[in-house]
Amino acid sequence: MSGSIYGNLFKISTWGESHGKGIGVVVDGCPAGLILTEDMIQSYLDRRRPGQTKFATQRNESDSVEILSGTFLQKTTGTPISMVVMNTNQRSGDYNDIASYYRPGHADYTFNQKYGFRDYRGGGRSSGRETIGRVAAGAVAKAILSQLGIEVCAYTKSIGDIKIDYKECNKDNILISPLAMPDLNASVKAEAFLEDKMKEMDSAGGVIECIISGMPAGVGEPVFEKLDANLGKAILSIGAVKGIEFGSGFNAPLLSGSENNDSFRYNDGKVIKLTNNAGGILGGISDGSEIIFRAAIKPTPSIAKAQKTINLSGENIDISVKGRHDPIIVPRAVVVVESMAAITLVDMLFMSMTSNMRSIVNFFNMR
Amino acid sequence: MSGSIYGNLFKISTWGESHGKGIGVVVDGCPAGLILTEDMIQSYLDRRRPGQTKFATQRNESDSVEILSGTFLQKTTGTPISMVVMNTNQRSGDYNDIASYYRPGHADYTFNQKYGFRDYRGGGRSSGRETIGRVAAGAVAKAILSQLGIEVCAYTKSIGDIKIDYKECNKDNILISPLAMPDLNASVKAEAFLEDKMKEMDSAGGVIECIISGMPAGVGEPVFEKLDANLGKAILSIGAVKGIEFGSGFNAPLLSGSENNDSFRYNDGKVIKLTNNAGGILGGISDGSEIIFRAAIKPTPSIAKAQKTINLSGENIDISVKGRHDPIIVPRAVVVVESMAAITLVDMLFMSMTSNMRSIVNFFNMR
């Protein structure tokens, strides 16, 4: 089956392995007339680039993107946008030993069960480098959303048990923290916590929160193609995500209906809700308030600490994973979460354009 | 956009409103040669049928299913299976008042924003009755899974803050509890808790856990079509679900890598994992152990207690929702969760059949 293509009207097709020639994405369905340059894409890729802090893998890659098609005179033409990042710092030798065993918490075993063998170098297709394609496509999606006044903003909500309460979504603070944690006091605590984990040759996880503002009401479809269902799939398709919740989420079961329901009120003629336990989505359709969700990210499975596993010769063995790994995935995953959310929003905004006949007639009359 | 069709190779197309003529589903892509009778479907529909306990709406419906196509001599023919449940106990009059305002926590406002108007009778398409189509299709999916030795079993894990620790998934106990809560002591406590909520004219939510056993390793695709991503979409597409987590889920961020990783071991030549924090899925692909996920269900939004909202005349008003409502959705949603999981599993099992060339060659040689 083909599992590296995502979306309906705004479709992305990603490819590439950790230690292959490169990583890329084709964006099919981007409307014509959007200003798009390599710099715009690069600024997002730089947010997930390795080697920038001590909390990220020391693999040294510039991750420079090249646009190969789909733009003309710096504007999109409506045809597929092919973007490539060539790999430059592969050290496949690091991975020769992992060819013979299955790393716990990784997809080594399941790939072999599925495909009969695997490209074991750096995790092959199941490497975190796979997300380069998502982020490049996310940059295109964000350029579209920006034209529609919609902003997608994610940050690190917690690392281990260090949790912040952050209402505004201010990019400045998020980009200042090496952990994408905009409460800078908490960020310092989390850095200390991570340094301890690194000394223990262990790793940590965390929670990412994403806030989407400017969404018009009426986007999302009422049954299977609910906005939250599609955002859920998008985010759960990111490696290491173990859960997602919207609005009051896993706290909702502890509330009564009267507590969890959001009251509607008119405010200067505009419809507002007094609370937002719904996370901006009612019946699968955006209600015009902020869309809020949180994703649980597991601790990095690659750790230097000894672990029990099996090898392909049928033996129980103890291993210690070598190579250049992130002690925590969360900070670099923030822009991936934003990207997958943005791609999904564009797709669902486009799909919502045929909801009612009057708008369709207007659209074609206007042309 | 068309949002009432779900699946790729095993596709379902549901239709129907709470107070329309009926509710139904067309299953397209069911293999030929499967024994399928109306009784088999009915037994699942009976698990979500209203009016069976005091904790469910008192709407009196037999919800009798009729198969209109796709079977011949009690076997599926490979062509679409159309199944219908006619509505018999509509009391549209109950809902005339809700035509003029938006119920908090419901899709009334978002439907109007999206479509310009809505079939307000009993929530129309966004009613819980919509799930009849899902459950009828789920019954077909379960019949297929049964042929492959796969079982899907869900139950009520918690109601409010009453939470059970249940390892086995024994249908007997689940069906004995009026709340689908197999720890019967906890079930009694939860019944008392709900009676209090009902006296307060309020409602409650809970958590459903689903355990899938017998899954072969190697099912699910590594990037966007991860098994957990698709199960996530399926479950989040059920109304009232606010979150989903797999394995250690939202607890994973509190663990270190060495705690969260599941060690592999050979056991009599078979591969086992010593723990199952992964919830049976590694890198989006089943690892051969049990698949475990939990869904957070919000409290029923329809409550008799007074609530603030707005009407279509531009006024802030207070309302009390009349009609026949469930004080809790969780127990009746258990079979819906099972159904959506089963439908997704069948689809992904089918899609996994083309993963490697050797199996494909064998398949065509064998015919």
Add this chain to the structure above:
Amino acid sequence: MSGSIYGNLFKISTWGESHGKGIGVVVDGCPAGLILTEDMIQSYLDRRRPGQTKFATQRNESDSVEILSGTFLQKTTGTPISMVVMNTNQRSGDYNDIASYYRPGHADYTFNQKYGFRDYRGGGRSSGRETIGRVAAGAVAKAILSQLGIEVCAYTKSIGDIKIDYKECNKDNILISPLAMPDLNASVKAEAFLEDKMKEMDSAGGVIECIISGMPAGVGEPVFEKLDANLGKAILSIGAVKGIEFGSGFNAPLLSGSENNDSFRYNDGKVIKLTNNAGGILGGISDGSEIIFRAAIKPTPSIAKAQKTINLSGENIDISVKGRHDPIIVPRAVVVVESMAAITLVDMLFMSMTSNMRSIVNFFNMR
């Protein structure tokens, strides 16, 4: 695989067998706010209804449609429209003998090869009655097109070697001819030709031409989702269609480039083409002129004349197909061609709405 669902944004899901309980379709993705009644659907179904002329099967069916969902106060709500025609004149006994052999020109053999067995009564799912679902959905599509000023009109272009040259597409003449052949002199000749065929216990085929007027330029996608490619699939999915051609079609290879190219000219400031060899489509995209295609329909395979075939017991036998069959399929297929074209046009019009950024921004600003 699921093969009874068609479309992307405007999706139809058909079901039903010739001698099952009924035939139906679910239309998913119809915009809200369209006036839609059973009478509107019925008028199209009546054009393909059996028993109306001596050139059609004498099976006596009223083919009365019922709308089960998706409308409220005679307007579509945006949710799935389920439509059903119950079978009332099944005479399964007629078909008992065909259970044991394969009719030449039919799908009996291929169904058995694919599914292992088949519902042999009246051809089961591969009966011409399957097209009821297409026509009911086509009626919905035509109602949408009508709001956009687009008309789809098909007629019988030839029967055997009796061929007409018809430029205008006037429904009146088409509906007067029992063969949907608007040149009434030719129609009389074709009737005589068919009576001869019937006396010979044989059957005939013909060509249907379809003309689409009012299409805006710019609809269709430039590579795989070309407008002609999708119309081609739609029409070739109708049983008995053996070929399709657009504009100059199979005559194009006999022309030179200078003859086949259509010259552009301004006419009162409007862009026109001096000829229409392209059939209204350039590079897969509508050019604003009439879209014209022709479909080749094979002679009805069910004939009373003796034929050679095989039975399931491994014997070579001679058979004569009994039952109630059409001596020609063409006249009743005309409305099916219109329907499939209309469904495809709606889908592609909807998909074209996201072609350029300016229109999208306008759309969302306008809401």
Add this chain to the structure above:
Amino acid sequence: MSGSIYGNLFKISTWGESHGKGIGVVVDGCPAGLILTEDMIQSYLDRRRPGQTKFATQRNESDSVEILSGTFLQKTTGTPISMVVMNTNQRSGDYNDIASYYRPGHADYTFNQKYGFRDYRGGGRSSGRETIGRVAAGAVAKAILSQLGIEVCAYTKSIGDIKIDYKECNKDNILISPLAMPDLNASVKAEAFLEDKMKEMDSAGGVIECIISGMPAGVGEPVFEKLDANLGKAILSIGAVKGIEFGSGFNAPLLSGSENNDSFRYNDGKVIKLTNNAGGILGGISDGSEIIFRAAIKPTPSIAKAQKTINLSGENIDISVKGRHDPIIVPRAVVVVESMAAITLVDMLFMSMTSNMRSIVNFFNMR
């Protein structure tokens, strides 16, 4: 909308413009374990490479393919295969003048209507170079088919009115003729015919026939996803194709049922058909005999002869198309037809694997 992605289980995503940086394709859904090298791809690309005969454009391109992902140790891994051909001989200057007007028979006008502007260099995305992605993907599809004993073979059936009757499909003769016309006497006549056209500064078209042997019976779905419907879409999506017919095709309407039906017979216990008017497909499903179709290719629209058209300044003008053009597209389109057919066959073979329950149970038991 996204129109450059094709297929369901075997999916291809093409990109690139005539005068952009390159042309490529991502193949998603290729099974693991298939031997695949750049040489295998290159041998197909060489068949459509420009500049090899005087009947093709003199643009000098080596069209060298590079595989960027999806293989490891010369075998496919099951992950996306990204293939790229960089453009090396762009002469954009040739096309500056066409920026200001619409070439008859080309997509210039429709692109501008759809997207608001266009990459006019060499036709941009609507150039014949777009087919490089199709052919590279077709090479992968053919490698899969080869493992299953299926061969796809196309050749030039006619050029202008020079038509050949060719029963066998022998690659040797096809590759000897510069026009892919295996009757070498006819080929010489056609070469003379084309030289005349070239002297007249005009162009020609022709018909390509494609024969598929080794197909198992039972592939294709009975309603919308008929094998012929999908082949039809695939072939009609190739630029310049104006029609397609299967088996007796447009001749079928001239036959009676008794003439057009193919009789079944047992031959040494094997089922055969005495004729093949069906073209190997009955009811949309392969019947085990050869699949035969023909595609009508229009004359190249780019001609040096003077033509009437309009410019963007609102004027009626006369033009003569400069640049390096093929006097006939047919010979180079032969491998494109084979490729699109092969891609479609792989997809439909894969989809047919879930037709019946017994095969599915066997498949999973066997693993």
